[in-house]
Amino acid sequence: MSRANILRYLKQALVASLWLSFLTLPIMVIRVDTVEQTVTWRWMHLAYMAGGSFVLALIWYIMMERRDLSQAKRELETVERDSALMRFLSDPRFARPLMAFGLLVAVAFPWFFSLYQTNILISALIYVVLGLGLNITVGLAGLLDLGYVAFYAVGAYTYALLNHHFHLGFWAVLPLGAVMGAFFGILLGFPVLRLRGDYLAIVTLGFGQIVRLVLENWGSFSYGPSGISNIDRPGLFGISYSVEQATTYMYYIMVVLVLLTIFVTARLKDSRIGRAWLALREDEIACQAMGIDNTRAKLMAFSLGATLAALMGVVFAAKTTFINPASFTFMESAMILAIVVLGGMGSVLGVILGAFLLMLLPEYLRAFSEYRMLIFGATMVLVMVFRPEGLVRAKRKVYKINVEAAG
Amino acid sequence: MEYFLQLFFGGLSRGSVYALIALGYTMVYGIIELINFAHGEIYMIGAFMGLIVAGLLTSLGWPALSVLAIALVISVLYSAAYGYTVEKIAYKPLRNAPRLAPLISAIGMSILLQNYIMLAQTPDFLPFPRLIPELAFMERFSNYLGTSDMFIIVTSFVVMVALTLFIKFTRMGKAMRATAQNRKMAMLVGVNVDQVISVTFIIGSSLAAVGGVLIGAHVGQINFAIGFLAGIKAFTAAVLGGIGSIPGAMLGGLVLGWAESFATGYISSDYEDVFAFLLLVVILIFRPAGLLGKQRAQKV
Amino acid sequence: MAQEMTNQNAAQAVQPVLSVRNVGMNFGGLRALSEVNLDVLPGEVVALIGPNGAGKTTFFNCITGIYTPSEGEVTAYPKNGKPKRINGMRTNLVCELGMARTFQNIRLFPSMTALENVMIGRHCRTKTGILGAVLRGPGTRREEQEVVDKSFEMLTKVGLEKLANEYSRNLPYGAQRRLEIARALATEPFLLLLDEPAAGMNPQETEELKQMVIRIREEFKVSVLLIEHDMKMVMSLSDRIYVMEYGRIISTGTPKEVSEDPQVIRAYLGEDSDA
Ligand SMILES: Nc1ncnc2c1ncn2[C@@H]1O[C@H](COP(=O)(O)OP(=O)(O)OP(=O)(O)O)[C@@H](O)[C@H]1O
Numbered sequence: 008m009s010r011a012n013i014l015r016y017l018k019q020a021l022v023a024s025l026w027l028s029f030l031t032l033p034i035m036v037i038r039v040d041t042v043e044q045t046v047t048w049r050w051m052h053l054a055y056m057a058g059g060s061f062v063l064a065l066i067w068y069i070m071m072e073r074r075d076l077s078q079a080k081r082e083l084e085t086v087e088r089d090s091a092l093m094r095f096l097s098d099p100r101f102a103r104p105l106m107a108f109g110l111l112v113a114v115a116f117p118w119f120f121s122l123y124q125t126n127i128l129i130s131a132l133i134y135v136v137l138g139l140g141l142n143i144t145v146g147l148a149g150l151l152d153l154g155y156v157a158f159y160a161v162g163a164y165t166y167a168l169l170n171h172h173f174h175l176g177f178w179a180v181l182p183l184g185a186v187m188g189a190f191f192g193i194l195l196g197f198p199v200l201r202l203r204g205d206y207l208a209i210v211t212l213g214f215g216q217i218v219r220l221v222l223e224n225w226g227s228f229s230y231g232p233s234g235i236s237n238i239d240r241p242g243l244f245g246i247s248y249s250v251e252q253a254t255t256y257m258y259y260i261m262v263v264l265v266l267l268t269i270f271v272t273a274r275l276k277d278s279r280i281g282r283a284w285l286a287l288r289e290d291e292i293a294c295q296a297m298g299i300d301n302t303r304a305k306l307m308a309f310s311l312g313a314t315l316a317a318l319m320g321v322v323f324a325a326k327t328t329f330i331n332p333a334s335f336t337f338m339e340s341a342m343i344l345a346i347v348v349l350g351g352m353g354s355v356l357g358v359i360l361g362a363f364l365l366m367l368l369p370e371y372l373r374a375f376s377e378y379r380m381l382i383f384g385a386t387m388v389l390v391m392v393f394r395p396e397g398l399v400r401a402k403r404k405v406y407k408i409n410v411e412a413a414g
Numbered sequence: 415m416e417y418f419l420q421l422f423f424g425g426l427s428r429g430s431v432y433a434l435i436a437l438g439y440t441m442v443y444g445i446i447e448l449i450n451f452a453h454g455e456i457y458m459i460g461a462f463m464g465l466i467v468a469g470l471l472t473s474l475g476w477p478a479l480s481v482l483a484i485a486l487v488i489s490v491l492y493s494a495a496y497g498y499t500v501e502k503i504a505y506k507p508l509r510n511a512p513r514l515a516p517l518i519s520a521i522g523m524s525i526l527l528q529n530y531i532m533l534a535q536t537p538d539f540l541p542f543p544r545l546i547p548e549l550a551f552m553e554r555f556s557n558y559l560g561t562s563d564m565f566i567i568v569t570s571f572v573v574m575v576a577l578t579l580f581i582k583f584t585r586m587g588k589a590m591r592a593t594a595q596n597r598k599m600a601m602l603v604g605v606n607v608d609q610v611i612s613v614t615f616i617i618g619s620s621l622a623a624v625g626g627v628l629i630g631a632h633v634g635q636i637n638f639a640i641g642f643l644a645g646i647k648a649f650t651a652a653v654l655g656g657i658g659s660i661p662g663a664m665l666g667g668l669v670l671g672w673a674e675s676f677a678t679g680y681i682s683s684d685y686e687d688v689f690a691f692l693l694l695v696v697i698l699i700f701r702p703a704g705l706l707g708k709q710r711a712q713k714v
Numbered sequence: 715m716a717q718e719m720t721n722q723n724a725a726q727a728v729q730p731v732l733s734v735r736n737v738g739m740n741f742g743g744l745r746a747l748s749e750v751n752l753d754v755l756p757g758e759v760v761a762l763i764g765p766n767g768a769g770k771t772t773f774f775n776c777i778t779g780i781y782t783p784s785e786g787e788v789t790a791y792p793k794n795g796k797p798k799r800i801n802g803m804r805t806n807l808v809c810e811l812g813m814a815r816t817f818q819n820i821r822l823f824p825s826m827t828a829l830e831n832v833m834i835g836r837h838c839r840t841k842t843g844i845l846g847a848v849l850r851g852p853g854t855r856r857e858e859q860e861v862v863d864k865s866f867e868m869l870t871k872v873g874l875e876k877l878a879n880e881y882s883r884n885l886p887y888g889a890q891r892r893l894e895i896a897r898a899l900a901t902e903p904f905l906l907l908l909d910e911p912a913a914g915m916n917p918q919e920t921e922e923l924k925q926m927v928i929r930i931r932e933e934f935k936v937s938v939l940l941i942e943h944d945m946k947m948v949m950s951l952s953d954r955i956y957v958m959e960y961g962r963i964i965s966t967g968t969p970k971e972v973s974e975d976p977q978v979i980r981a982y983l984g985e986d987s988d989a
């Protein structure tokens with residue numbers, strides 16, 4: 008990097024930071040209390056803002072230039088190249104032992120870590136499955152579903168209500184919840200799936216809100232904002248157990264469900280169905296003109312995502328033993344979307360990484376937890392601008408050609 | 415009758431604010447085909463700027479109406495600057511990206527702005543000073559039309575007339591219409607498209623800020639989350655009138671305002687927001703081109 | 715007049731694969747097509763030509779279900795099946811029936827490889843469902859391998875076997891056009907609809923394309939309906955030509971007949987030319 012370049016970056020960053028400081032000045036510095044008629048001035052905030060935005064702007068401009076360069080290069084290059092890390096990860100010689108090790112750690116985790124840690128990990132695993140489910144809808148089929156959390160709510164309320172009224176157990180409701188999810192996915196999906204991408208996003212957002220508002224207002228059905236408590240934990244052949252054991256049990260259930268989900272999504276991704284989804288994402292009209300039933304393909308992706316969400320809803324209700332509509336806000340949907348976007352739309356490994364990063368970092372870096380949603384929002388913008396493929400670019404299967412048969 | 419009039423004017427003032435915000439959605443969509451998800455947040459920031467300026471000035475003992483005027487002006491300037499900056503950061507780098515990319519970026523921006531206000535100000539509701547005085551001559555209407563309602567209706571009307579004139583008669587207005595019809599052609603005939611997009615964001619944000627300050631003064635309290643719901647409702651209004659159409663957004667705002675007002679007044683107020691969302695869903699599914707718009711076949 | 719008689723006689727003698735009767739299409743006030751009659755006989759290469767904006771692409775869209783014609787009848791005659799009225803039928807069903815198309819403004823799946831693009835064409839001829847895909851039993855695996863092999867074979871037919879694993883967006887222009895043809899062929903059509911396949915190609919590429927179309931017709935026993943502006947190619951390749959202007963068929967016949975029709979000459983050279 009030449010000196011002239013560095014100077015230019017510094018100048019640009021200085022201008023940007025001055026502008027942002029000016030922009031944020033009133034809101035960061037002034038705090039008015041209109042009842043007491045007092046005004047608090049917090050000038051330190053301005054200093055933080057100026058310094059912080061200078062550094063960020065500097066990074067922004069440097070990355071922007073690199074992005075434009077690499078975009079120009081990519082247009083010339085004919086073969087897409089993976090990063091060294093990706094090649095390492097996808098080499099079976101390393102991938103197999105790595106996977107085995109990961110599994111070992113997962114299995115041994117509750118023996119070495121506290122109840123608190125295990126609980127956090129269960130939450131993270133729930134988000135792994137939610138992320139993988141949304142990944143089918145958004146990442147593979149390209150249908151932006153902003154009301155995803157509604158299906159999570161369907162699962163949770165299915166279990167909570169059936170348990171509350173009829174004392175049905177976790178294992179009985181788990182498949183039922185999945186069916187309810189699929190059913191609602193098809194029910195909501197059918198009318199909306201012929202809409203264009205951005206309208207689809209808004210309609211699903213609307214549906215998500217309606218579901219939450221109905222849960223909040225229809226007290227006689229859903230017990231309103233106060234929710235449902237004392238939901239049973241998963242049963243284990245009628246054996247009674249302590250809270251700690253329950254957590255460990257829940258943890259293993261989640262590990263199994265995560266593995267199952269990974270298996271299912273990975274298989275689907277590389278199948279006839281997965282290819283149809285990708286084609287759908289790339290060009291709907293060409294896709295249909297090549298004989299793919301768009302509606303069917305979309306419904307499958309939509310309801311499969313919904314099924315996984317509902318499944319997790321049942322687990323969530325059993326884990327927390329208490330649910331109310333506040334757990335199913337738009338922000339929850341946005342959070343899951345952020346996981347998929349950060350991890351890499353369409354990439355199974357990416358979404359898993361994304362879920363762990365976004366769910367565990369704020370837990371362990373307490374200083375961050377307040378800024379959690381702020382960071383989620385910023386992540387979505389930055390990933391879209393600088394790395395739209397996410398942390399891990401979706402890996403495409405390489406097909407072996409049977410030359411003899413092809414003759 | 416009085417009850418009807420009360421609902422009518424309530425819906426009118428509510429609808430005028432929806433229309434003000436809807437204009438921002440519709441203008442941006444008309445030009446870059448993006449649902450500017452962060453637009454509701456610009457409205458919310460407008461309300462906060464109004465609150466801060468009003469709080470400062472009232473603590474200095476200024477009279478209410480002049481405080482309102484200054485709060486409006488500063489809030490408009492600041493929100494315009496926010497809108498402009500948001501476009502530069504979150505949308506401009508994605509001009510050539512796949513369609514969902516700017517939408518996701520917009521959602522991220524919306525979350526970012528909400529939390530920025532929450533952290534920098536407060537998560538709680540803040541009381542907004544009473545900037546709109548009770549005018550004496552409004553006394554006889556007071557049963558169904560309050561002064562602040564009247565203020566909102568008149569101000570919105572004036573602003574919308576000004577916007578219409580701007581779009582119709584100025585050079586920039588023409589450039590905006592040209593860009594909305596066909597961006598490539600506009601570029602070929604020498605329209606500076608980047609500039610047009612910036613101006614569109616600036617105007618849209620200014621209108622939203624007017625709405626934000628008026629609603630703050632009318633309702634009497636604001637918090638960081640008010641932009642989300644208002645944004646979605648305004649977007650509903652924009653779709654209702656046919657997205658991309660400026661008169662459509664105004665009409666859509668009013669229709670939605672009245673629909674909400676009468677539905678909550680005559681049916682039930684529990685489901686106030688559900689009505690808006692239902693309307694949104696139904697319109698998008700059955701008449702995505704809006705009430706007035708014609709369904710057009712996509713060119714292949 | 716006499717020519718028309720012979721054509722109609724021919725059409726009645728052999729059952730066509732596609733017959734279009736009095737098709738019209740309106741976009742709001744714009745009449746893009748009116749009273750279009752057209753037949754394609756088995757094994758024929760039929761060209762549809764006409765000035766820009768004549769309505770040729772719109773015609774393709776009308777017979778492949780992308781638009782629903784405002785009036786008229788479109789009937790397809792699949793190889794061993796009942797004749798089927800296809801106006802307004804869903805696009806994917808038209809393709810499944812055996813009419814596959816390419817697009818004037820290339821519509822490949824840009825971030826899929828050439829091979830995967832063709833594999834999409836096999837979708838409607840295979841049937842693995844969600845359960846099959848997850849379990850991946852021997853049947854599924856066999857079908858999968860078949861899809862790969864068949865698709866690669868199609869790539870070979872259009873001379874793209876070396877580029878099978880390249881992303882389609884990185885292919886040169888001419889190769890993209892041929893890839894679209896391979897993708898359409900993979901659906902096992904009885905009628906191939908090509909919308910300006912030679913657009914943007916140099917004379918040599920165009921010649922190769924012509925030879926390719928001839929080979930494909932022979933080998934797959936497929937009829938071809940072709941929109942093309944390159945007159946040299948149209949004249950030497952097609953059995954019959956339809957000329958369209960302002961949404962109407964103004965002339966039809968063999969290449970020779972059409973090229974001598976004063977109406978056609980006027981349409982192509984403009985009113986002033988005969989002055
Ligand atoms: N979806 C649509 N909505 C409105 N008008 C349309 C639509 N599709 C096509 N048209 C109009 O129909 C007319 C015929 O267009 P078409 O694309 O079929 O012409 P063409 O013969 O394929 O021309 P070219 O040789 O340039 O490809 C044009 O005037 C076009 O603008």
Ligand SMILES: [Mg+2]
Pocket residue numbers: 770771772818
């Ligand atoms: Mg055409």
